[in-house]
Amino acid sequence: MKYLLPGVLMLLTISTLKVQAQHQTPDSAALPGDNFSLQGALDLFKKAGSPEEFEKLLNTEDSKVNNLDLNEDGHTDYIKVVSKRENDVQIFVLQALVSENESQDIAVIELEKTGSENAVIDIAGDEDIFGEEIIVEPEDNQGNAYNVNRFSAGAGPDAEFAVNGIVVNVWGWPCVRYVYAPAYVVWVSPFTWRARPVWYRPWRPMPYTVYRPLRFRYRPHYAVVTTRRVVVAPRIYKPMRVTSVTVRTRHHVAVNNYRVTRKTTTVQGRHGRKYTRTTTTVRRRRR
Known part of the structure; x- marks a missing residue:
């Protein structure tokens, strides 16, 4: 028995190390989008009173939404x-200023008024930043959702894409009412690489291990989905999409590794012969 005890302790130690390794938090972001919270951006849009105020909140350090560099x-x-x-x-396109001559779209908020007091919203992360198009929408946690007949033509142009027939009505958000007011003029930020707002104070990005838990605080109120609420938004957005050669060149390895995952396994064939088989999984780029 005394000879078995060291072996048992060694096995327990190895098992513990494996479990710790599986749950270990990575010390660096795998994708550029890991340093930006789509859920947080929607939450700031919900709190803002106008697109101009929304832009200010995005570029405020205390918001802990933007950690991109x-x-x-x-x-x-x-x-x-x-x-x-x-x-x-x-x-509403969220566009990062990369240099004097380059900008990069991070995400686009898509909003549609579907009735006199009804509106739906989602946010789609850019595939060059998040590896694929990530769509996020509000969850029904405040009793402001309504049922949609999945196949009813009278329920709006995007009713057939509703998940479980539940749509969150965002008409009560101050910014939503603001942009549908008769006197509203479409907001296009006047700021550039050289002309920044007087209130703006740039800050150093946090290490990913510090930022990661901060971005999770927004997740309980929003859900990642596979279909968008505003189905005509991509047609409107596509001609105005902006990408950066610098960003694509700098991060193309990480993005491509995310899109293409290869797994090699050893297979035993007939007569006991072994050979390797490589399976490639490609994440399709949405259009």
């Missing part, structure tokens, strides 16, 4: 908001 100059990137309207659909 795409140009690696040691400071978080300024994110400007550029909006466009087509009938009852409005989009």
Whole structure:
């Protein structure tokens, strides 16, 4: 028995180390989008009274939503908001200033007024930042959702895409009412690489291990989904999408590794012969 005890202790130690390794938090972000919270951006839009105030909240250190440093100059990137309207659909593009000559879209908020006092919203993260298009929408945690007949033509143009027939009504958000007021003029941020607002104070990005738990605080109120609420938004957004060659070049390895996952396994064939088989999984880029 005394000879078995050291072996048992060694096995327990190895098992403990394996469990710790599985739950260990990575010390660096795998993708650029790991340093930006889509849920947090929607939450700031919910709190803001206007697109201009929303832009200010995005670029305030205390918000803990933006931790991007795409140009690696040691400071978080300024994110400007550029909006466009087509009938009852409005989009708000979140665009990072990378250099004097380059910008990079981070995400786009898609908003549609579907009734006199009804509106739906989602946010889609850019595939060059998040590896694929990530869509986030509010969850029904405040009793402001309504049922939608999945196949009813009278329920709005995007009713057939509703998940479980439940849509969160965001008409009560101050910024939503503001942008649908008769006197509203579409907001296009006037700020550039050289012309920043007087209130802006750039800050150094946090290490990913520090930022990671901070961005999780927004997650309970929002859900990642596979279909968008505002189905016409991509058509409006596509002609105005902006990408950066610098960002794509700097992060293309990480993004491609995320999109293509290869797994090699050893398979035993007939007559006991072994050979390796490689399985490649490709994440499709959404259009």
